[in-house]
Amino acid sequence: MDRGGRVEEGTAIRAAEFFAGIGLVRTALEPLGVKVVWANDIKQGKFEAYRANHPDADHHFKVRDIREVEAADLPPRIDLATSSFPCIDLSLAGNRLGLAGTQSGMFFEFARVLAGMRERPSVVLLENVHGFATSHGGEDIRSAFKELAKLGYSLDVLAIDAKHFVPQSRPRMFIVGIAHDKLPKNAHVGVPPLSDVRPAWIRKLHERHSQEFSMHYVDLPALPEGPTDLSGVIDHDVQDADWWDAKRVQAFVDSLSDVQRIRFEALRNGDAISYRSAYRRTRQGNSTWELRRDAIAGCLRTTGGGSSKQALVELGRGREARMRWMTPREYARLMGADDYQLIAGTPNQQLFGFGDAVVVDVVRWIGQHYLMPVFSPDAT
Template structure:
């Protein structure tokens, strides 16, 4: 599945297309995309030339094109077990479609069930495993198992690819009905030994509007001091430009406190939206057509593109090797 042998994929809960960039860089063709946020749709359209479908819940799974890989950075929600308990008490099988009904994960399940792609990649926050008293994680794994997919998962940190500490959980699956259970997949691909430094992604000159006002800077210092006195760890993060940053979040637009850039003879400043794009590994030609507030939200919700690219290559190598029957996999070096 390399070179001219193009594969197809769909991009669900697409955001601004970070996962799409990764799979397109591996010669993939996106045949369907879905994203409900209107501002993310604008950014997606500007960069990929198409408007993603809005609410995936309104799309019949039979109408989605056939595809090789399903890609989704889905939101996590609590799974209600009340309906399952009721059905069990009546002697009825609940099954994965019933257990996930009413959640956005249900849309992934019903599409996998109908289209049966060769594989999938799902991405979520690290705490997905403990979400809702671990019920969410249990239902997800059981549902994918019942779908007859061989599942692999691991928490990976983006700092191997960008100067940012960013842990996310990645779930990979392969169709057992096509490949059986003896699937040789591993997240232990090779990465660069020389990690990037924050200073590599910073602009030399930045507009004054990104520098914190005296009032905001004083507030953040007072807030941090108050919590230190209580023995708490809350407070702003003054980044070391020779190292890496904290995790960029969607709330960065509020005050930028988790990642502040020190400045000589001046208050610290926020990252610019372009610097946030670089911090997530987006290419320089990626267009940012929305306001700073929306851009901060979008990049804070996105993925580390080169990390997803490494995982995508590993998925594709695994499928290629299974289809060729040689059983040997090459590690990925980016």
């Protein structure tokens, strides 16, 4: 590994990307020396976006229901397996069916494939929402720990909000599983100290489960501060027609609550132009708009109506407010994928793909500070 955290040519880490989506895990880890040799997702549209950015996808991406995937389908010597399995049954905004749900329950299919591999990956990295930790009173994450422990992994859990890297609040939890003989020298046994990646609820997971399963933690640097406004993601190439007309703007303003109206007017009369993200909510049966309190975006979601899409509001200097939907390019920047090629699918399909993805900077930070030292311990 060189001083920039990249693995030298010829020593690439071979990865399998489960629930690959549009390929942002690969985008994050490839510069560190990870080579994705197999990927899978059920949606053809996501594959098209993936292939537009990674032309070699035709050779290793399988558009297939994971229930139809067998361990024998994967190539030999997989060092790392990543899994951003569906969150809809675990999310606090979802149905809370947990791992019994038809979507989030696909975790068990991921575990099934791993169990069938003759030589299992040294490291697994799973990503999901914080609701995973509390689903069914904590029994769902215990079930996941049990499955991973049976496969021979020691477990660690991190909580990272993407706002430390991009102007989007996107809290996610990550489970890192490491084969016992691959644990790094700086791995500790016991309950980790409080830190920005291990808040109190993460420590409680360790307290609750460390007697039943093999768990560890490693020392990690503090997370960066992150941007505080949307100025760096604004797409200035939009057409005039993309901005809403006066009638639609007035409907937006008329829907605001008293508290929201005060916030809106304060920003509109401010000395500088500022941007806010806005959501459509249903309150007491009425559709209303709400401006985010701070100057970053809320958590991007898969588009489909209701509060799923975010609008951009431009306010300041006493001018009339301007509003429009956020563009796919803005979504890409909010996911840390500034250079992502938007040449596949419709704009709504692109928004959906980003809303269902991982933030590049977060996964790269985990890769550089946690995963790479496991694979190249002598280089750290």
